Structure formats: structure tokens, C-alpha cells
Amino acid sequence: MVEQAQGLHRVELIMGTAISIDLSGSIDSVRAAELADAAFAWFREVDARFSTYQDDSEVNRLQRGELSSADASPDLRHVLDECARLWRETDGYFDAYATGRLDPSGYVKGWSVQVASDRLTAAGAPDHCVNAGGDVRVCGRVAGQPWRIGIRHPFEPMQTCWVLAGTDLAVATSGNYERGFHVIDPLTGKPARALASVTVAGSDLGVADAYSTAAVAMGVKGIDWLARLEGYESAVVTEDGLAFRSEGLPVA
Template structure:
């Protein structure tokens, strides 16, 4: 961030990805650093609790049966309830057990970033952008005083974008093949989903947008029609045959 602009930018590696926080409020440097510290402390706490790669995480201990649900944290119980609600709302296409074990990652990253953003607003930092590995929540105005610009990376070329969005108070979640290949599981067949290579969902809450993007990717091409009917949300998709389709009113930058 330029020296003559207010705010702070910090990038840390959490949850297996680079997470970037841009604070655009004209606050004392010590206060900005404190807010950034709190944000990344929360994200590390979420990673410790929900990681599927750490044997001592609550998710892994619950999955192995060594932790009772009644003894789990309030955050874990909340996330599991949200995942159950999303399973019902998506007719089973969002499934935290699609891989055969408990994995709520398709909701957790977006949810934790949304919680962090809400806490920043409550703490007096209403202008910020939090980019959690491509799942982005923007609030208020950017350091230039205008809307934030959010690039959606192309599934074929991680260094380029297939579209750019602009706005304030938006949640933008993307699920796609990228460098991981077709990793989202079709929960009805138990195999990697095919038909869509990228799904971006834009809405008011990053946790739900994240889950809806995962569900649509799991559906394959029928997911486009499902997204068309999803109230309060806009979308863009890239199909396996390289078609870019998007909602009419998606806030695109020319």
C-alpha cells in the first residue's frame, strides 16, 4: 500500500493458503497492527480447530470418535449445524461427509473470514478486504476511496484472471479445479465432479457463498441452472469446455 494512503496490508500463510488483509481505515498504526493481529490469531485458531490434516484438531478427533459432540466447542457445533442446514438446502449436494470422513472445509474458510470481517467492522474498521485464498469479503471503500476490485483467477492459468468484479460489502467465493484438479466430490456417485471447472458465487455472506460454490461445482453443469434460481446471489462459471457464463447483473469491471 502506498505510503500516502491510510491503512495496512498484511499477508500470512494460514489454513494452507496465503491470506491477505487490507485495512483501509485512517487509524493509528498501532491500532491497525492490533486489528491485524486479532484477525490472524482468529484464523489460526480456526485452523487448529477445523484442520483435517492435524490429528489433534477437533474435527479429526470428532471424526475418529475420541471427542463427543457434546464436548466439542461452540464453534464446531455451530459449523456442523450450518453444514447440516446446507445439506438440506442444497438437496445433499453440499455434503461435509462427501469424502467419506468429516470435512467441513467447504464452509469453514468462508465462514471464518466472514466472522473476521464482522469483528473488524464492530471494532471500528469498516473499510477492509480479506482475501482467504480466493474467497474474498470486502467492506466499505478501498484505499483509493472507491469500490474494491476483486479478480477471479482463471482455472487454466493461476497467474491470470477470467473476470474482475467491483463493489463494496460483498462476499465473493470461488471453487474450482485450479492446480488441485477435479477435487470436489460428487456426493451421489462418490467420484470427482465433472462439468464445471470454476464456480464463483457473490452474495452477502462468505460462508454461505463458499458452500453454494462448492455445491454447484459438485452438481456439474446442472449447477448453473441451480445457481440461476439461488435468491440473493449472483454467479459466474467456467465449464469444462471453456465457456464463461455469468449472471446478467454481476458487477463486472470492463
């Protein structure tokens, strides 16, 4: 749940989720529409390239051996490199092959939102919010105030656990409350069940997305792992209802 802007607000269903773009500030309405069009075109491009559900996506062609990594697009090579780095950084808990096949979606959604946000800023729209199914990037202000981001309660769909605020903030949440126990512990091959919701906030949404996924895969030891991260804050709700958050979490 994100506070909406007074200006442009658009939502489209892409990548299997609702993606919203809010542009605030004094940007011209025609220019705002053009920027939103470009951002949604980018998300459709990402979906076509990285979807595990589209037979002709680059990811599936690479998985089947029809495409080599050397011949892949620069975006796919970047994603593969980042997934490898994050695998090392998380001691193997963030694993694009956790399900037995290539699925980098635990990084791609956050990364694609980060790219869209960076492009909006570069194009002269510094006050904006991009939200892809709970992976949120906010910049600037809305109605003169920092953006406010509500973190959904995993057991009470109409309630929030925390409300965060920021003018330059990436917030990613992973959990089992919408898609069931879909995060796999790559060390056991079994669904991770101990943490109902993990939120990570920081500067880069692709990294925050991967960190939140990795922490869910770790289970309860992910709470201590998150506390040791530098530059990223976190909040956790366990499957038995306990809640934890780091001291630096930007709570409104």
C-alpha cells in the same frame, strides 16, 4: 487478485493457504496492527480446531469418536449445524462427509473470513479486505473507491475472467485449477469434472463458499441451480471453456 489498500497490508500462511488482510481508511497504524494480529490469531484458532491434517483438531477428535457433538465447542456446533442446513438446501450436493469422513472445510474457510471481517467492522475498521486463498470479503472503500476483485481464469493463471466491484461483498470461488479434481459428487462418490470454476457473490462468505462447492459437485446442472439462487450471483467456466454469469453479478 484484489486491489490493495494504501494502509496496512499483511499476509500469513495459515490453513494451508495465503491469507491477506488489507485495512484502508484513516485507522491509526498501531491500532491497525493490533486488529490484524487479532484476525490472524483467529485464523490460527480455526486451523487448530477444524484442520483435517492436525491429529488433535476438534474435527478429527469428533471423527474418531473421542469427542461428542454435545461436548464440542460452540464454533464446531455452529459449523455442523450450518453444514447440515446447507446439505438440505443443496439437495445433498454440499456434503461435509462427501469424502467418507468429516471435512467441513468447504464451509469453514469462507465462514472464518466472514467472522474476521465482521469483527474488523465491529472494532472500528469498516474499510477492509480479507482474502483467504480466493475467498474474499470486502467492506467499505479503498482510496475512496469500491474494492475490485479479479476472478482468476482457470486455464490462464495470469488472466482474469471477470473483475467484480463492491463495498459490502463476499466472493467465493471453487474449481479444479489449483488442487485438481478435489470436489466430490456425493451422489456418485466420484470427482466432479464438468465445471472448471464457479464463483458465487453475495452477503455471507460461508454460504457463498458452500454454494460454489455444491455447484461444482453438481456439474453442468449446477449452472441452472445457481441461476435460481436468491440473493447470490454467480459466474461459471466449464471444463470445455464455456463461460456463464448471472445478470446481477457486480462486474466492475
